[in-house]
Amino acid sequence: MSNKDSVYIIAEAGVNHNGDIDKALKMISIAKSSGANAIKFQTAVPEEVVTSSTGKAEYQKKNTDKLETQLNMLQKIHLPLKDYKFLKEECEAIGIEFLSAPFDITSVNFLSEIGLNKFKIPSGEINNFPYLQLIGEKKKPVILSSGMASLLEISKAIDILCNSGLTKDLITILHCNTEYPTPIKDVNLNAMLTIQKELSISVGYSDHTLGNEVAIAAVAMGASVIEKHFTLDNSLPGPDHSMSLEPSELSFFIKSLRDIEIALGSNKKEPSPSERKNIPIVRKSIVAKTNIKKGEVFSEENLTTKRPGTGISPMEWKNLIGTNSQKDFNKDDLIE
Numbered sequence: 001m002s003n004k005d006s007v008y009i010i011a012e013a014g015v016n017h018n019g020d021i022d023k024a025l026k027m028i029s030i031a032k033s034s035g036a037n038a039i040k041f042q043t044a045v046p047e048e049v050v051t052s053s054t055g056k057a058e059y060q061k062k063n064t065d066k067l068e069t070q071l072n073m074l075q076k077i078h079l080p081l082k083d084y085k086f087l088k089e090e091c092e093a094i095g096i097e098f099l100s101a102p103f104d105i106t107s108v109n110f111l112s113e114i115g116l117n118k119f120k121i122p123s124g125e126i127n128n129f130p131y132l133q134l135i136g137e138k139k140k141p142v143i144l145s146s147g148m149a150s151l152l153e154i155s156k157a158i159d160i161l162c163n164s165g166l167t168k169d170l171i172t173i174l175h176c177n178t179e180y181p182t183p184i185k186d187v188n189l190n191a192m193l194t195i196q197k198e199l200s201i202s203v204g205y206s207d208h209t210l211g212n213e214v215a216i217a218a219v220a221m222g223a224s225v226i227e228k229h230f231t232l233d234n235s236l237p238g239p240d241h242s243m244s245l246e247p248s249e250l251s252f253f254i255k256s257l258r259d260i261e262i263a264l265g266s267n268k269k270e271p272s273p274s275e276r277k278n279i280p281i282v283r284k285s286i287v288a289k290t291n292i293k294k295g296e297v298f299s300e301e302n303l304t305t306k307r308p309g310t311g312i313s314p315m316e317w318k319n320l321i322g323t324n325s326q327k328d329f330n331k332d333d334l335i336e
Contacts, residue, residue: 035251173201199312207226286305
């Protein structure tokens with residue numbers, strides 16, 4: 001899903017535009033300037049996603065009208081399908097990848113028609129057979145969030161995608177927890193490695209925690225994709241704003257991830273370019289512990305090791321002990 005040397009970072013706009021196309025456009029600009037590889041929205045025909053009487057999740061109730069149904073809420077915060085074509089064109093114009101997670105069959109087909117490069121499957125669709133089958137038939141790269149799912153459920157979803165025409169190398173599984181915000185005790189980041197090992201598949205992490213440290217740890221553990229929600233303003237009304245990063249926080253978040261990538265370096269253990277200059281200063285050489293006359297036998301009584309490291313290495317100690325000095329040395333002279 002990403003270059004082996006670069007984590008694919010998704011700035012998750014979701015529905016934090018609150019159904020306002022101008023806010024969505026502004027978020028595209030912010031995601032680009034923050035250094036994200038992609039911005040991701042959520043595409044849905046609300047009437048195809050939930051029944052008219054479906055209630056809301058607890059975190060949604062905290063941040064929206066408690067009396068409205070989930071359908072009422074979704075109708076307020078989703079953009080009409082036609083707007084996503086415009087958002088995709090804007091992303092292409094400024095050079096950031098457009099992603100949008102479809103929540104229904106109509107949205108899957110629409111996004112495919114406008115040329116979506118890869119599908120992002122939200123956690124709630126991991127057991128939706130006809131939905132997964134349709135996306136598999138599109139034969140485009142897939143990023144699948146696995147919140148609320150067991151390893152067996154993830155495996156079954158992969159099988160459906162692959163049996164429908166997708167190849168496994170085009171699938172990345174994001175370890176995820178769908179509680180907003182996710183309590184640290186429930187992150188279970190090691191499960192990401194279990195998914196990778198047991199299912200032999202590329203993995204990443206969709207971060208719903210407060211703060212940056214868990215996503216940073218995920219990168220250090222080998223995540224190839226990181227996803228994080230952001231907003232224009234935490235105080236805006238809506239289900240996801242309060243736990244999302246504001247623009248300046250998004251920039252810092254992405255810089256932190258890129259710094260960790262650089263810090264991970266290569267698999268080689270050797271002196272770095274910046275520290276090579278320290279070798280002669282910090283390491284030691286074999287030096288005269290006392291004044292030594294020519295012909296005198298080198299011993300532990302007349303030799304020691306001190307800085308700088310520009311003389312004979314102390315690793316030659318045993319080879320030098322018992323031999324005869326070829327010249328006079330004063331105390332602290334490097335042995336030559």
